[in-house]
Amino acid sequence: MSSHLVRHALVIIPNSRHANFAITSLVDTFSRACEPLLGANGRVSVTYGDPPTEAQTPVQADFDGSPLRNPSAEEVARLSTAIRRHEVDFVLGLDIPTISPIYSAFRASGVKSVVSYFGAPMSALNSGVRLLLKRAEIAVRQRGPDHFVFETEAMRSTGVHGRGVPLERTSVVLLGADTDRFRPDPADCWYAHDTLGISRDRKLVFYSGHFEPRKGVAVLMEAARVLCNTRGRRDVHFLLLGNRENEAGPFEAMIAGTPAAEHVTFGGYRNDVERLHRSCAVGAIASTGWDSMTMSSVEMQASGLPLLVSRLQGLPESIEDGQTGYTFTPGSGEELATRIAELVDNDLLRVRMASAARARAERFLSRHRQVNELSAVLEQEHRRNVRRLGRG
Structure with a gap:
């Protein structure tokens, strides 16, 4: 087997295996991105933050639920034994920490490359002495991942200008949607109306995501x-x-007893998105706290929806402002309402943006493109580490 090929790639997902659809999508992307690195008998395994159960594979029984941030000496030793037992030589982790004793244990046990993929901001932005101290900590404590992959430039900035990660140890790979599943289809033009009992004379504004305050559902209600x-x-x-459960309650209260109450539907979780x-x-994403490119933003564009997003951190990177949608001032329900009305009232503009959104998704935001770009980053990093270790 060539020296740069991988025997066993371990994908580490610290979240529950039942967390949400976005995690499931990333697991599929990670697994596919690792496959080109594998030798003839190489394999990919996925572990989760859930405690192991009897029904899980030997790899999951050894790794599932393992603490990554503050493991005890006993837990580090157990991980080292598991790495050797399963001949793991490559690790790709989601949001795994910048510094941890697990990395020294991994490398001493045969892991040649560790890559951390960040789907969340790494840090608040820093400057001056504070940023210098962060950089010094990274430089002195050489026990972290070899490389960091971010979903947007804004997110990379939280690593470089927030946590102090050297720029040369980072890459940006935009999220991707399944453009075969998420695609326009005129046959479904009334599907939501008829399925959810919405009058066909209404044009629909779509949101999909969490209902925590920072996601801006209150801004949608204001619009x-x-x-x-x-x-x-x-x-x-x-x-x-x-x-989930009663999460819609506070937002229903915002419009209760007004005409708007008859023009809002909360659909919960569905498998026919x-x-x-x-x-x-x-489509609309009205976040008021930190947000970056979301899975829903690329899926909506793949489906041919013009997209309205808060002018906030990485969200503007998900669209081409003025071509596939518009940005608006975070927290401004009035501005969002004006943009919605502009698209609802102008069929030619809406159709043009819908077509541009689909074309952008096919070119820049497809799962196929994401897998290929991530795989290229992983292979380049692993080849470099194998060469470095060979010289050492």
């Missing part, structure tokens, strides 16, 4: 109040997915 209560619109309807997209006129 609904502006359009339906203040401006008297009856041809717009908001469709929001992702609410791609078909719902095809009935919608526009």
Whole structure:
């Protein structure tokens, strides 16, 4: 087997295996990106943050639930034994820590490369002495990942200008959607209306994501109040997915007893998201706290939805402003309402942006492109580490 090929690539997901669809999507992407690195009998294994159960594979029984940030000496020794037992020589982890004793144990046990993929910001931005201290910590404590992959330039900035990671140890690989699954289809133009009991004379504004405060669901409700209560619109309807249990309650209260209440549907979690997209006129992500390129943003564009996003951190990188959608001031329900009305009232503009959004997704935001770019980064890093270790 060639020296740069991998015997066993271990994908580490610190989250629960039941966390959400985005995690499932990333696991598939990671596994496919590792495959070109494998030798003739090489394999890829995935471990999760859940404690091991009897039903899991030997690899998962040894690695699932392992602490990564503050492991005890006993836990580090157990991980070292597991690395040797399973002949792991490559590790790709999601949001794994910058500094941890596990890395020294990994390398001493045969791991040649460790890459950390960040789907969340690494740090608040720093400057001056504080940033210098962060950089010094990274330089002195050489026990972290060899390379860091970020989903946007804004997210990379949190590593380089926040945590002090050297720029040369970073790459950006944009998220990708399954463009075969998420695609326009005129046959589903009334699917959401008919499935969810929404009048066909309404154009749908779509949101899918978490309902925590920073995700800006309150801003969407404010836009609904502006359009339906203040401006008297009856041809717009908001469709929001992702609410669990009673999470929609506070937002329903914002519009209770007003005309807007009849123009908002909370759909919870569904497995027909791609078909719902095809009935919608526009997508919206109104985050008010940290956010970057989200899986929903690339899926909506792949489905041909013009996208409205907060002008906040990495979200603007998900669209081409003025071509595939618009950015707006974070927290401004009024500005969001105006942009929605502009797209709802101008069929030619909406169709042009829808076509451009789909074309952008096919070119820059496909799962195929993401896998290929990530695989190239992983192979380049692993080859470099194998050469370095050979010289050592």
